[in-house]
Amino acid sequence: xxxxxxxELQTLQxxxxxxxxxxxxxxxxxxQSILSALKRTFRPQGYRLLTATSAEAGLDILASADxxxxxxxxxxxxxxxxxxxxxxKQQWPATMRILLTGYSEIGSTISAINDGGIHHYxxxxxxxxxxxxxxxxxxxxxxxxxxxxxxxxxxxxxxxxLADFNRQLERQVQARTEELRQTVLFLENxxxxxxxxFLSMLHVFSDISELRAGLANGQSARVAxxxxxxxxxxxxxxxxxxxxxxxxxxxxxxxxDLSDDLVKKPIEKMSSDELQRFLWHPVKxxxxxxxxxxxxxxxxxxxxxxxxxxxxxxxxSLSGDAIPLGSRILAVVRDFEGLCNGGITSHNVSPEKALxxxxxxxxxxxxxxxxxxxIAMMEEQRMALEQQTRLLSPxxxxxxxxxxxxxxxxxxxxxxxxxxVLDEAILARLRRFEQIDEMPLKARIVLH
Numbered sequence: 001x002x003x004x005x006x007x008e009l010q011t012l013q014x015x016x017x018x019x020x021x022x023x024x025x026x027x028x029x030x031x032q033s034i035l036s037a038l039k040r041t042f043r044p045q046g047y048r049l050l051t052a053t054s055a056e057a058g059l060d061i062l063a064s065a066d067x068x069x070x071x072x073x074x075x076x077x078x079x080x081x082x083x084x085x086x087x088x089k090q091q092w093p094a095t096m097r098i099l100l101t102g103y104s105e106i107g108s109t110i111s112a113i114n115d116g117g118i119h120h121y122x123x124x125x126x127x128x129x130x131x132x133x134x135x136x137x138x139x140x141x142x143x144x145x146x147x148x149x150x151x152x153x154x155x156x157x158x159x160x161x162l163a164d165f166n167r168q169l170e171r172q173v174q175a176r177t178e179e180l181r182q183t184v185l186f187l188e189n190x191x192x193x194x195x196x197x198f199l200s201m202l203h204v205f206s207d208i209s210e211l212r213a214g215l216a217n218g219q220s221a222r223v224a225x226x227x228x229x230x231x232x233x234x235x236x237x238x239x240x241x242x243x244x245x246x247x248x249x250x251x252x253x254x255x256x257d258l259s260d261d262l263v264k265k266p267i268e269k270m271s272s273d274e275l276q277r278f279l280w281h282p283v284k285x286x287x288x289x290x291x292x293x294x295x296x297x298x299x300x301x302x303x304x305x306x307x308x309x310x311x312x313x314x315x316x317s318l319s320g321d322a323i324p325l326g327s328r329i330l331a332v333v334r335d336f337e338g339l340c341n342g343g344i345t346s347h348n349v350s351p352e353k354a355l356x357x358x359x360x361x362x363x364x365x366x367x368x369x370x371x372x373x374x375i376a377m378m379e380e381q382r383m384a385l386e387q388q389t390r391l392l393s394p395x396x397x398x399x400x401x402x403x404x405x406x407x408x409x410x411x412x413x414x415x416x417x418x419x420x421v422l423d424e425a426i427l428a429r430l431r432r433f434e435q436i437d438e439m440p441l442k443a444r445i446v447l448h
Contacts, residue, residue, distance in 0.1 A: 020146055023139045024048040024066060028058040028084065029073040029100070038071065041128050042135070055084035062088065067095050068142045069135065073124075074101035089117045094145065096138045100124050202249045218406060218417070219337050224248030226333045226374075227326075233373050234325065240297075244326055247301040251334055254285025254302070267344045279306045279314045301326035305334065310364050320367075328367040332358060332374050335366075351378070389444045394430040397443060399423055404444040416443075 025047045027038045035051045042049055050065060052058035055076055061067070070088055074081035085097045099121040119141075120134045227248035231241040255263045258281055262274055270278060286299035304318065304327035311319030338344040339354035349357070355375050362368040389404040399422060407416040415433070416426070434441050 020143055020150070022046050022048050023068040023143065024050065025135070025139075026050045026052065026058060026061055026065075026067045026070045028052045028055065028070065028076075028081075030054060030076045031073070034073065034100075041131060045132070045136075047139075055079035055081070055087075058084060059087060059091075062092055062095070067092070068146075069096040069098065069138055071098045071100065071135070074099055085118055093117075094142075096142050098122065098134065098138060100126065202246060219341055219343075220249050220252065223251060223330075223333050223337050226336075226377075227329055230329050230333060230370070230374055230377060231326070233377055234329065234370065236325070240326070243297050243301065244329060246295065246298045247305075247326060247330055248333065250285065250289065250295075250298065251282070251302055251305060251330055252285070253288055254281035254283065256288075257281065257284045266342075266346050267338075268346065276314075282306055283315050300324060301330055303327075305330045307331075308365050309362075309367050323367075325370075328370050329374075332366050332370050336374070336378075351382075385444070389446055391442045391444050394427065394434050394441055394443070397422055397427055397430065397445070399427065402446045404446045407441070407443050409441070415441075 025042060027035050027042075027049065028051075029035050029038070030053050032053065035053070039049055039051070050061055050067065052061055055072070055078060058070065058072065062070070070085065072081040072084055076084070079087075081099050081101070085099060088095055088097055097118045099118045100123075101121055102124050119138050122131060122134060224245045225248070228241045228245035231244040232238075236244065258278065262270070262278060265274070267275065267278065282302050282305050286303040289295040289299040289302070301324060303315065304324055307313035307316065307318045307323045307327060309320060309323070309328070311317050313323075335344060336351075336354050336358060339349050339357060340351055341348055355378060358366060358371050359375065362371040385404060392401075401422045403416055403418055403420045403422075406418050407420075409415065415430070420426075430441060430443075
């Protein structure tokens with residue numbers, strides 16, 4: 001091989017990771033002159049040439065060298081070519097095998113074909129051009145096989161590397177996912193705590209408003225709960241229903257700006273001037289909430305709660321659907337609670353009477369669709385409550401029973417909160433109160 005050819009081969013091997021070294025050819029013949037002639041024929045091809053003068057010597061070379069092609073003479077002392085190539089096939093099946101044989105050795109040649117699995121055989125004396133062509137084809141086939149094996153080996157290695165990379169990537173993804181999960185959990189917990197703190201603040205504001213107006217505790221909470229439920233029934237999404245809950249909780253915050261006498265006076269006993277001052281408290285309530293950006297929508301609902309469906313309300317005399325739906329909902333729920341538990345009339349009325357009064361004013365003071373939806377909702381809740389609870393007198397109450405709703409006197413005084421679990425001391429106090437007050441009590445108990 002020339003220096004230029006050697007340099008080109010080295011360059012090719014550097015460029016192609018699957019390029020193979022020059023083929024190695026083993027020449028086996030007991031005649032040195034034949035070996036020399038074969039070497040002269042193949043040397044210009046750049047092959048790596050090895051020689052052996054016997055089959056035994058050839059086997060020794062094969063045991064220590066990576067040989068691509070064996071060219072063996074048939075007639076050799078000891079082990080002949082057919083036997084030698086059969087051994088080569090058995091021990092190194094990937095090595096290509098060519099036999100040089102005479103015309104008189106056809107039987108041995110057939111044996112070499114059958115037992116030795118030779119690639120080709122040539123008659124002696126051979127034609128150099130034919131020999132080179134046969135050897136070239138054989139080595140090309142061998143090189144292709146080696147390249148295929150090298151490629152398969154490389155693919156297997158890359159698959160192993162890819163599998164290892166995927167495992168590492170999966171571990172990293174799992175670790176990152178867990179880290180993100182922990183972060184999200186932390187943020188959710190922080191947000192939940194923030195929301196709890198915010199709602200606690202709203203409860204404080206509503207409690208202050210109720211105390212200021214002399215109302216029974218829990219009215220704003222009930223208004224808030226019913227506003228949220230009614231909003232969902234009216235087709236509002238969860239976000240707007242939450243805004244309704246907050247509006248119900250804070251609907252009376254503007255009363256903090258009213259005088260003690262006015263804020264505690266029932267609406268039916270207010271003079272015309274007092275009623276006008278009272279009805280404008282929602283505007284003040286909106287102003288109080290203005291510094292809190294998250295309550296801007298809530299403030300807008302509160303502002304228009306005293307608009308009337310017929311357009312005769314305040315502060316802007318809006319009518320019909322021009323009044324925000326949230327404000328129309330709040331007006332119905334607020335007045336139902338006010339009729340049942342104080343703030344509108346001197347004497348509280350029953351829920352049935354309150355619903356009847358709302359129906360009477362539907363289309364004038366209230367949105368009739370809102371009224372009808374609220375009445376249907378309260379009726380469903382009443383039926384569900386009756387199915388899941390029982391109304392009992394103090395004499396029928398037992399330790400461990402849980403209240404299904406607030407326990408109040410006929411005049412509206414709160415005795416026990418909803419979900420309170422009764423014990424002996426409480427039962428004794430309720431029975432004494434009933435004897436002193438001479439007014440029958442009825443407590444609604446959760447059925448187990």
